[in-house]
Amino acid sequence: MSHRVDEQEVAIAEVYAGALLQLAEARGEGDAVLDELVGIKGLLDVHPEFAEYLSNPTVDMDARRVAIDRTIRGRANELLVNTLQIMNRRDRLDLLPALVVAYQRELDLLRERESVEVSTAVPLTEALRERLAGAIRKMTGRQTRLVENVDEELIGGLVIKIGDRKIDTSVARALALLAEKFNERASAEVQALQRYVVESE
Amino acid sequence: MKFKVDEISSVITEEIESYRSEVDLTEVGRVLAVGDGIARVYGLTNALAGEQLEFANGQFGQVFNLEESSVGVVIFGDYLDIKEGDEVRRTGQLLSVPCGEPLIGRVVDPLGRPLDGKGVIETPHRRPLEFKAPGIAARQPVDEPLQTGIKAIDSMIPIGRGQRELIIGDRKTGKTAIAVDTIINQKGEDVVCIYVAIGLKESTVVGVIDKLQEHGAMDYTIVVSASAADPAPLQYIAPYAGAAMAEYFMYGEGRATLVVYDDLSKQAQAYRQLSLLLRRPPGREAYPGDVFYLHSRLLERAVKLRDEFAVVPKDTPESSIDRSVARKHPDGEKAPDEQRPDDPAGIFHRPEGLERAEAFLESLKDKDDYRVHKFPDSGGSMTALPLIETLEGEVSAYIPTNVISITDGQIYLEPDLFFAGVRPAVNVGISVSRVGGNAQIKAMKKISGTLRLDLAAFRELEAFAQLGTDLDAATKRQLDRGARMVELLKQAQYRPYPIEEQVVSIFTGAKGFLDNLPGAKVASFEDALLKHFRREHPEVLEEIREKKEVSDDLGQSITQIVRNFKGHYLKSEEG
Secondary structure: OOOOOOHHHHHHHHHHHHHHHHHHHHOOOHHHHHHHHHHHHHHHHHOHHHHHHHHOOOOOHHHHHHHHHHHHEOOEOHHHHHHHHHHHHOOOHHHHHHHHHHHHHHHHHHOOEEEEEEEEOOOOOHHHHHHHHHHHHHHHOOEEEEEEEEOHHHOOOEEEEEOOEEEEOOHHHHHHHHHHHHHHHHHHHHHOOOOOEEOOO | OEEOHHHHHHHHHHHHHHOOOOOEEEEEEEEEEEEOOEEEEEEOOOOOOOEEEEEOOOOEEEEEEEOOOEEEEEEEOOOOOOOOOOEEEEEEEEOEEEOOHHHOOOEEOOOOOEOOOOOOOOOOOEEEOOOOOOOHHHEOOOOOEOOOOOHHHHHHOOOEOOOEOEEEEOOOOOHHHHHHHHHHHOOOOOEEEEEEEEOOOHHHHHHHHHHHHHOOHHHOEEEEEEOOOOOHHHHHHHHHHHHHHHHHHHHHHOOEEEEEEEOHHHHHHHHHHHHHHOOOOEOHHHOEOOHHHHHHHHHOOOOEEOOEEEEEEOOOOOOOOOHHHOOOOOOHHHOOOOOOOOOOOOOEEOOOHHHHHHHHHHHOOOHHHEEEEEOOOOOOEEEEEEEEEOOOOOOOOHHHHHHHHHOOEEEEEOHHHHHOOOOOOEOOOOOEEOOHHHHOOHHHHHHHOOHHHHHHHHHHHHHHHHHOOOOOHHHHHHHHHHHHHHHHHOOOOOOOOOHHHHHHHHHHHHOOOOOOOOHHHHHHHHHHHHHHHHHHOHHHHHHHHHHOOOOHHHHHHHHHHHHHHHHHHHHHHHO
């Protein structure tokens, strides 16, 4: 996920996500709704003008309501469409990306799944992915959902983020720590008045 | 110029070889919003209140507010390159500062980072910024003087080691001058001094450091500076940093320390700024509700710790702080009063503890194998001199009244006195020291006894003097005496008087030797008199210094010397 979602928006979206999830779960459709949400998000990414249409306050609310019904009802879960209509009425459709994130989090909580962000310099292979998921599962004792991220600046190694905790074994971090050590040693040598210079004749 | 390449590369190789790659496990959060020296951070669910945090750009911050899904953080430094979405790491520790011997003589910021360009400060010791003040049992009443060297103060508003004495007055009335003179006067007294500059102009701080250096005070002083240009969070923690550094010497080495907070009004303003930005509800004058606690917890840390004695084996070294070698009294609780220790481990406290320990020693059959030992890490003290600036002399404003109720007395400085030429501009009538005579040497107590009354009477009669009516002889005498004493108490800046010279000076005035001198001549007479004593009768000064009291015989010889000197002085003035 390359765009950082605004946490304050997610906090508001949690209200809608929580309600939607509760109703969906009651019908056994919790996961299905998530897939659809991700689908809609994907749609918005590909058609930014649709995203703009949804979030622009100058668009007439009623017209939007009709448009949503015509394009999405019947193709998506009824509860989801209702939610979108309510959000439209409250002028909160700009929170749609945040809604997806909030719903994902609420579902993870419900299923006692830990969302784990993994950053690597090169994409994970299937074998690595399985080993990683297994190791994290052993560590946390819960199901995991890996969110993968490729960051070349790491050079090598892994950065794993589980909730608040971050495990950084990347080469970039090791180099940074080494650089710090060099700086400290350099100050210590200067303080000790060591001379590394040969006086010229 | 060539570099010793081999040596340099061997150092680098050494560092690389000894590098241990560890799994870097930290707890992180993300910056939601940043600005004005504060940041809101998402995550950090396990962060402690007051914990130190590290930002991606290396700046430090402290957890100020714990909210449902975010944490309010104050940033100790430049926040301009912290961006939304930046990572914030927990350090797992409460905020602490480096302390110890290497800090003496240095100028540092409240986090202990050097500001004087004299290189890195290497010290293994750290102390937490917030520390619980010792309870009642660990304390001892204040009974040792902390001489300021200022006649008006040492005679009538004496300060003791472990006391909190507030210096309060309008701007430009000489508050800092009193504090600086006090620090200068601690030369040779084995008192570690710490000057905390909060919210002052950098040029002012440089001026103070310069003066301290000039008078050799930097040999025993630490300067902690959070100037007006520094962010509010640094100004907020500066006094606590100063207190923590003093506590190292007090608890660890049993030494006397002096901390000057210049000034707490600015710390309160910085705290107000932080609290309002982090949405804490404002109270009176927009200060947060806990602004009293801000100052009370700081000033309660100024204490006089109790001395601890014990009967120990004779060969125990003087520097030992091992309390387990103390000989326990065989009768324990039932021991006779004059020998009983204060705790089951055989430790004796409070000043009379020494006598009881000695009595216990005497009672032992094998007393020659033992001696009475004072633990060198006990009996330390921290004296606090907070400064508060009032506006238009308004001492009943919020912050001044708060701090007045916390401290053990206050020294009022008034602009009227200042401009009338009375400097230091101390209003001795309303200034008070709640420790009082307990913090004075006997000599000073004796001669300053009537001083306050004389000055009070003088002030009452001053109004009459203005009327120019014919006054009776007694009244005239009071006026003359009072006026001369006021002249006597005037003092130049950066010229603290040793206590024995103060005693001689005030003795001279109290005995009436100045009454028939013109007011303008009092200062030069005093100067010449003290020079005379220093040159011709140093043994008198020595005796006062050593014995700390003026016996009747000594009083008579001083009287004689002054009388003779005055005779010569008047003759030479005429001639």
